[in-house]
Amino acid sequence: MTVTTMHDPRSDERFRLAGAGLGTGSRAVAQRTIRKFRRTPQLIVLSSVQGALFLLIFRYVYGGAVGVGGLRYVDFLVPGFITTMILFTGTGAAVGVAQDVEGGFFDRLRSLPIPRAAAMLGRSIADTGLVAWGLAVTTVVGLAIGFRIHTDLAHALAAFGLCVLFGFAFEWLFITLGLVAGNVQGAQGMGMLAFPLTFVSSAFVPVSTMPGWMRPVAENQPITAMVNAVRCLTEGAKAEAILHQTTAHYVVLSLIWTAALIAVFGTIAVARFARQ
DSSP states (O other): OOOOOOOOHHHHHHHHHHSOOHHHHHHHHHHHHHHHHHHOTHHHHHHHHHHHHHHHHIIIIITTTOOOTTSOHHHHHHHHHHHHHHHHHHHHHHHHHHHHHHHTHHHHHHTSSSOHHHHHHHHHHHHHHHHHHHHHHHHHHHHHTTOOOOSOHHHHHHHHHHHHHHHHHHHHHHHHHHHHHOSHHHHHHHHGGGTHHHHSSSSSSOGGGSOTTTHHHHHTSHHHHHHHHHHHHHHTHHHHHHHTSOHHHHHHHHHHHHHHHHHHHHHHHHHHHHHO
16 A cells, blocks of 8 residues: 655744744854854953953053043053954954854754844854953953043943944954855955954044044044944043043944944845855
């Protein structure tokens, strides 16, 4: 006797619905990425040491040459450097994503009944955790070399929280670069393209010292808004006097940039992952 089994299309839908949701899927991917970080501790150590070394170089090499009216250069520098640490650390995310593409990990994820956004969200959360660690280490080093907060603890914690949020936003940019590059060498090269943003900004020198044609570029890009928000939250009225705007202005502007980065590159990353 021959038994004919009819395929019920609804079974595929039930299987899909039985899969992990966005929260569960993203948490699983984040945990896997964090375990990968633990197995390669050089990633954590390198990001910490690299940030500390660059901060020391900027502090003691350029500190005597750059003048900032109304603020000591170390108090001007450290908020900007801590904020731009996001980009230095974020390059590792692009490389890590490219490694997952080459290793076939994302292919396996696409075969699972989980939302496509879960894979990208989990990766972004894990990398943001690494960014937060680097920010904490750099902050401690900054305090050790003379940086002082001239507001209160609540404003200082708000500044750190904003930096972590900025890191989450930029992780989507680097994840997109890793997906587009497709290999480690390409991801390293493409990740370096973000570094000019740090120098053409208010992170290390006042925008007013730049050539006239460069100032509009420096003033109207996300790093400047984010640096100025952190600087105002940690330095208070002195920073506002130099920047000629209020703390609230820069915080709101930086949040708008953050939302835009997540919306644009989050959409691109998820779409790229889904069809790759």
